[in-house]
Amino acid sequence: MKIITFFFKMLVGDFMIDDTNYADCLTLYNFNHVDKIKGKESFSYIFNDNINYIRSLYNRGKIRNITYDTIQKTILCGSIYLGYDLFVCPHCGNESIVPHKCHSKLCTSCGTKEAKLRAAHISSIALDAKHRHIVFTIPDLLRGYFIKDRSLLNLLFIAARNTLACIFNDAKYRKIKKKKIYLKKNKCPYSYKNDRNKIVFGSVLTLHTFGRDLKWNPHIHCLVCEEAFDTKKNKMKNFSFISYEKLRKTWMYQVLDLLSKQKLKHFRYLKQRFYDELVNGFYVYATMTTIMLMIASITTSRPPMAENRIIKYEDDKKMIRWWYNRHEDEKYIEVYESVENFINNLILHCPDENFKMVR
Template identity: 35%
Template sequence: MNILQNIFADHYEEMLYILHPRQSVIENVDKMISCGDPSYGGALFGCPVCGNLKYVASRCHSRFCPTCGNSYSMIRATTMSFKIIACQHRHLVFTIAEELRPFFLKNRSLLNCLFAAVRSVILRMFQKFSKSDPVTPGFICVLHTFGRDLKWNPHIHCLLSEGGISEHLFWRSVSHFHYKYLRDSFQTVLLSLLHKTLGNSFKKTKASVYSQHKNGFYVYAKPNKCNPSSVIKYIGRYLGRPVIATSRIDDYDDDFVTFHYNRHEDNLLVIETLPVLDFISRLIQHIPEKHFKMIRYYGIYARHRPSDSKIRRAISRDKHKILLSFHKWRTSILSSFGYDPPKCSCGATMLFLELYHKHKRVPLDELYKKVMARSRACRSPSHI
């Protein structure tokens, strides 16, 4: 078990009876704690040459798990890289006022308003470039609810094409973005959506936010030369990554957890120590509701109706030459850590022998007997 699994396993009951977590939190924590437990199933491999055996436990496939979350990010980044068209892209970040954060924490359905506001602002901005022949860009939005200090800070990372397809199926490049328009319009659209959703009870907060943020909400949209050759790096960095990597957890003594991060403002190293339940509370607040989409595609990257197929045919795609399929466990480990899991110490490639179902617990003594039986079978000349 890694250090994060130990923290949650040691304080699981306290988390349930003191923090009263949501059902989606309980499900993800349960998966994360049992991730890599051999008694929950896995696969047995054997070497046909020397008879060595290797048992690989099943993983939990939860984005909250630091191991499986990284694998999820890699798979999604690879999948999305095939959607990216061959043009210049820009990385944008849409942030909100600190006064609004508690509303999104209390009512998580409001997070949909963040996506809707970003979509509306970008499409309107591109329509303003040419009213006679509107341009439709391609952009991918990823929701992040945490900052480097693990506190609640919902914001949107957006990967946007610097250009789009016109109604006459011509590609038009767009490299100049109006920063003030992005800030003001994002603030206006988001506050209007929140007012419409929450009703007049939000009216006072809305007026207060307008008076305190007269220049709009901060939107990072500076040119960053995010071309197709580097777009995978951008996607992999901001796409569905786990809340915290185990390498950032420095110490755990059953009562307190010490972790570090580099402050965003000046990149200064900050070391923070929290009571274990406060640390757990910071992490679990970022677990999304079940089936909530953290990644959304818009414009020419969105799924289209059959009538829109002419637009899809008009787009020339740059099929990145990715030699490894990240959807496969073997190549995923090989690309991440530089070693081939089924490779035996003798140099031969191990063969798959048996699969243990992940929903059926396998007693360890029974597993040991099967392993010994398989070992004798591997060593027999008839098996080789």
């Protein structure tokens, strides 16, 4: 089989995505055909049906360049306008055309495939040992800082990693504290990274910026192995018991300490308020379950919601109905709102370019 690859260089305004004449003359798949297959209850159809509203947001500077680019890729996913592979049989001359996918963060089709590949990779390299699923959350009053400056989201990864490092190296810390040994301040933000005789642990961290109701709720999902390597004794050590109290308080300290170095407005007052009111630390959820279930649930670079949660999109009224199960009690909640409000909440969770959501 001969493989011929075509690439289209598409710029906004230079090529109309709803113009199917070019596709029809080549007897290729066109965008309208792909759109009908997906149906109205899909992100690509909703974005394309409200493209004028999205363009107005972009022209007014209400959305970022990466968000606008991601929306366009999602609309064109599975069509020839992102390019295609043409397979030609040298014997009979039959042709088979495979359009390129978008691989964007808002595409459920591409996100599902990426999640399965990532889960398979992590399960292949993970130790055959018990693992724990931990969810690190932050209070409502702190979430505004992260939406104003998305670079601060990187601090959540550092804080979660440092929290685990402190938990696994707790015995060493208490020994140093008992002997009243003075430790020099390290410029490296990662705790115990350059220390000798430390406990080396394995974990996978995933950032989600959304809750089930699509509101801005950045939190870290962590998959951590209960077996860690003791470099001093040169053997594996079991950590089946983890103190939730220490986990919560350490997580709060790490987050507030890292944010305090950023010179944020009114943060000093909030920091003192948290220490006064949240005596048990920030909320942390930890549970034990099978490794494959945890991998499937936390390592997915998936869109903020699945398309099957969209009940109906009324394109004539510009209204949409969708559902979610409330996290507190798993109660079924239906939401009926304008599609503009739905789009605003959805595209809010598009990450910055080259920002790694899984580490």
